[in-house]
Amino acid sequence: MITVLILFSSSEIGGAERSLSRMALDPGASDIQYKFATLGSESGAWVTWLRDQGQDPIVLGPDSRCRKFAYYSFASRKFISAWRQIQPDVIYVVGLKAALLARLLKPLMPSTKIIHAIRTNLPEGSILARNFTISERLLSPCTDGYITNSKVAACRLTEIANVPPQKITVIYNGLDTGTASETASDKVQNEICVVANINQYKGHLQFLDVVSRVCAEIPNVHFTFVGRDDLGGRLQQEITARGLSTVITLAGYQDQPAPFLQRASIFVLPSLTTEGTPTSILEAFSFGLPVVAYKIGGIPELVANDQDGFLIEPGNAGKMADALIKMIKNPELAVTMGRSGQQKITTHFTLSASADKHNDYWHSLLQEAK
Structure with a gap:
């Protein structure tokens, strides 16, 4: 039995938390046992969601705010205690904070492999890229391998941190294809999500x-x-100031975005600089939605321009608006593109494929260590 502890920096739910947790909960190989931990607090939505799935995540962060030194001291003690109890073969770290802590404590865990998950494209000139450059150049020797969810992230990791390509493996996110497959008749015309x-x-x-x-x-x-x-109401204020309150609904955090995707006719992701291969795009495809997004990060590895959506040069609001208007005025085009994306999920981005590739990776990693 191989035991893999997935350690998240956050206890909230983002794309990484959703996609990797779903992958680990997939039945997959019977000889892989996943455990979950977070450096966040008990109050995080991910902790609640995972417990609803019958799991018992290890919460390493304190419930109340404290100074950084006290926080890391508290989390480190709990982490080492959890490691001694579980004795994982692999720690799969997600997020820079988790990656730093696990690798700094690696001398206390010599028998455990540390794998760093990279879930973004590390855009040039960004604070994120700068922090990764510093951390990986210092701590890459303490890292047994990297798993990225896009080819562009793998290339960037080599470019900015001199990580050897042989230490990097690309594994795309996946979805359970049995939960999708809504038809065009379920869509609300001119509804954009x-x-x-x-x-x-x-x-x-x-x-x-x-x-x-x-x-x-x-x-x-x-x-x-x-x-x-996460903007403290600033978006709502701007929506009101622009007179857009009647055309935009802020639905807030939703444990299951499926009902919103089911009724929508088009999906948009407006990220301007930072993305890996977003789970939200795969979810949109699974419900037969065409996707409009800026051409950044790993998004072009998911969306084929003019086939299952439109890719727009970053920041070109006019072109993005034109793409949406084109599909709204030509609903048949939107439906055709959506079906193309839906087919892509069943052939390239299934949850079982992602789980199998992870399982193969763990076996290969530990076999090489013998």
């Missing part, structure tokens, strides 16, 4: 320019934003 936590990286504020352009051309369009608000 955005599923992404509302933060500085996802481009919601800038996307309001696109909304305004579309509404000027098509008065009866409606947008629904699904995701946790």
Whole structure:
């Protein structure tokens, strides 16, 4: 039996938490046992969701706020205690905070392999890329391997941190294809859905320019934003200031975005700089939605321009608005593109395929260590 402990930096739910947790919960190989841990707190939505799945995640972060030194001291003690109890063969770290902690403590865990999950494209010039460059150049020797969910992230990791390509494996996210397959008759005409936590990286504020352009051309369009608000109400204020309150609904965090995807006719992801291969795009495809997104990160590895959606040059609000207007005025095109994306899920991005590739990786990793 191989035991893999997945350690997340956060206890909230984002694309990484959803996709990797689903992968680990997939039955897959009988000789792989997954355990879950987080450096976040008990109050996180991911902790609640995972417990609803019958799991018992290890919560390493304190319930109350504390100084950074006290936080890391507390989390480190709990982490080593959990490691001694579980004795995992592999620790699969997700997020820079988790990756730093696990590798700094690696001398205390010499028998355990540390694998770093990279879930973003590390855009050039960003703070994220700078932090990764520093951490990986220092700690790459303490890392037994990397798993990225896009080819572009694998290339960037080699470029900015000098990580040898042979230490990097690309495994795409996957979906359970049995939960999708909604037909065009379930769609609400002119309903556009955005599923992404509302933060500085996802481009919601800038996307309001696109909304305004579309509404000027098509008065009866409606947008629904699904995701946790990490901007402290700033997006709602801007929506009100622009007079868009009647055409945009903020649905907030949703444990299951499926009902919103089921009724939508088009999906948009407005991220401007930072993305890996977003789970939300795969979920949109699974419900037969065409996708409009900026051509960044690993998104072109999912979306084929003019086939199952439109890829727009980053920041070109006019072109993004034109793409949405084109599909709204030509619903048959939207349906055709959506079906193409739906077929792509069943052939290339299944949950079982992602789980199998992870299982093969663990076996190969531990076999090489013998």
